[in-house]
């Protein structure tokens with residue numbers, strides 16, 4: 001009798017456990033049928049960098065936002081996208097109070113020491129935004145000019161390389177939109193930021209009479225990635241999801257929707 005009830009007990013446990021497994025699978029949360037329920041991820045961003053992430057009618061909108069949605073669907077995660085701001089985003093990921101960040105974040109060696117990155121998902125480079133009548137023609141002309149940048153960006157870094165790290169002519173702002181406002185109000189001669197962002201601004205605000213200057217010799221190509229706390233277990237899952245979006249045409253669709261041209265997926269995958 002005792003033996004029987006012990007057996008029944010074990011059988012009951014096995015039944016309960018396998019029922020849990022089925023539950024997980026049928027919830028549609030997990031494509032791989034992982035044994036642990038997936039938590040809702042907190043994703044940090046700086047929603048002042050159109051067209052990647054910006055506020056529109058109270059909602060965070062942009063290419064990154066659509067890309068993130070597709071990646072999360074593919075990876076089988078629920079998430080909350082939170083506008084934490086640029087500098088705080090790095091703090092959040094360092095302290096692991098966010099699970100990942102998406103914010104037109106350039107993958108570079110310095111950041112790689114403290115954070116992990118996904119595969120690349122966007123090709124970018126810095127460019128110079130100036131008034132239409134500006135005499136600035138290249139990065140070399142930025143010497144002795146007042147330059148506005150978003151602090152803690154590769155734009156700031158590039159400008160420091162050009163004019164010296166502690167140069168007083170560099171004005172740093174918490175948001176790129178504030179750097180552009182400084183230019184418009186005459187407090188700066190130029191803004192250096194990601195090409196897509198400055199081109200987007202000049203095009204969408206024709207009455208501000210701005211133009212954009214590219215300088216391939218001064219500004220190197222950069223790639224955006226999702227940024228994770230160092231050692232995050234999420235990286236392989238998200239790399240795989242991004243690869244799938246490249247292969248099944250979803251990435252191309254989202255990209256074309258925002259930029260009206262086809263992306264160079266082969267280059268991004270390389």
Ligand code: LYS
Pocket residue numbers: 046048049086103104105106107124150152153154155176194
């Ligand atoms: N891509 C640049 C960087 O990672 C600028 C990003 C700014 C985002 N608000 O530094």
